[in-house]
Amino acid sequence: MKKVRVGKLVLGNGRVYIQSMTNTDTADVKTTVEQIYRLEAAGCEMVRVAVYDMESARKVKEIKSRISIPLIADVHFDHRVAMEAIIHGADKIRLNPGNIGEKHRVEEIARCARDHGVPIRVGANVGSIKRRYLDKYPRYVALAESALDEVRILEKVGFHEIVVSVKSSDVVETVQATRYVRKRVQYPLHIGLTEAGVGYQAIVKSSIALGTLLMEGIGDTMRVSLTGDPVNEVKVARAILGSLGLKNVPQLIACPTCARVTIDVEKVARLLEKELMNIDGNFKVAVMGCVVNGPGEAADADIGMFGVKNDKVVVLEKGKPEKFFCSTDEAVEYLLEVIRKWKSGRKCG
Ligand code: SF4
Known part of the structure; x- marks a missing residue:
């Protein structure tokens, strides 16, 4: 696999980096940077901005000077805009040579x-x-x-620092097309399902x-x-990577x-979920409603609680009973205290 450097990150080293894209006006630096800060705090590791003219290309420099994750300029059609974004510090360019036009323009960008x-x-x-x-x-x-055509255009002008993507809004098509590309090139791949939509269906797809x-x-x-x-x-990307063990979430x-x-599991779980958001760490927290599956799951977690009866719960830490028949509130306080200790010094990224 070829390794490709994007700012401070190296693609092709076995890690999967989370990317997102701003939906602000790139020329509005303040609003764009504020959104990037929020993305970064949530765990975004590289961010793409739409660069649609010379003015927005020049703003890349200012945006980049204020953020700490690699910045990708998304450019279409105009090779001069792409070069302006590169000159102003973009860490990566997203474009298709096929829509840039004549070969000499592609050569100039390359x-x-x-x-x-x-x-x-x-x-x-x-x-x-x-x-x-x-x-x-x-x-x-x-x-x-069609994606490989774009690769060939760059290769023909002697450029090989390439990342490839193929996306569809259809799950099976995206998977099949990406596998097809993976078999044929050694460049790092950016993967995703495009235009997934909103809500449950988008997340599931x-x-x-x-x-x-x-x-x-x-x-x-x-x-x-x-x-x-x-x-x-x-948030969804982190959950996917965490659930596959590809990231310490x-x-x-x-x-x-x-x-x-016997206890309000949903209330407790939502509170803990909020507390666990945006941190890295290879640990498991369990909240279980009763003694049927509770003791086993709580014992398997790094810290867990299960309801016994009348709002009384048992807390286990690393499989050992820590609190017997305390109230849910007391148990939650204890769990939060332990999680906050884990949190100190651990931010996602
Ligand atoms: S039986 Fe299972 S689902 Fe029902 S409350 Fe107990 S642990 Fe939860």
């Missing part, structure tokens, strides 16, 4: 990117599938081959597509593409509750 040590991500989505491939192949192959690829070891950067506040993209175990429940 030369500029090489001189500044900046990689280029190329790719395709359903909107950019080439007709000639559609007539010949199944759609996922046409999608993948993204999780299945990304989860499938990640379990096969495919993906160097990832974006969960959700409509709305991009901070939610980062605390895991909260909570039972769904049933007629046997």
Whole structure:
């Protein structure tokens, strides 16, 4: 696998980095930087901004000077805008040489990117599938081959600091196309399901597509593409990586509750979830409603509690009973105290 440097990060080293994209006006530096701070605090490791003209390209310098994660400039059509963003400090450029036009323009960008040590991500989505491939192949192959065309254009001008992506809003198509590309190039891959939408369906679709690829070891950067506040993209991405053991994200175990429940599991779980948000750490916290499955799950967690009866609970820490028949409030206080100790010095990223 080829390694590609993006600012302070190196892609292709086995880690998967979380990427998101701002939805502010890039020329409005203050608002954009504020959103990037929120993304960074949530665990975003590299951020993309839309660079749509020369003015927004020049703002890259100011934005970059105020943030600490790599900044990617998303550029289309105009090679001068791409070069302006590179000159003003973009750590990576997202563009498709195919929509830049004549070869000499692509060569100019490639030369500029090489001189500044900046990689280029190329790719395709359903909107950019080439007709000639559609007539010949199944759609996922046409999608993948369209992305590979973009790779070939850069390779032809001697540029190899490339990251590749293929995205569709369809789960199966995204997975198939990404596998197809993985087999054919050694460049790092940016993975994601594009235009996933909003709500449960968007999260489920993204999780299945990304989860499938990640379990096969495919993906160097990832974006969960959700409509709305991009901070939610980062939260979902962290949850996906955490659930696959690809990132140290605390895991909260909570039972769904049933007629046997003796404590307000949902209230406690939501409180703990908030506390566990935005920190890294390989630990498990359990909240269980009764003695049926409670003792086992609580014992398996780093810290856990289960209801016994009449709002009385047992707390176990590292499998050992720490508190017997205390109130839920007292148990919650104890769990929060332990989690806060873990939290000190641990921020996500
Ligand atoms: S742990 Fe108890 S309350 Fe929770 S779902 Fe299982 S049986 Fe029901």
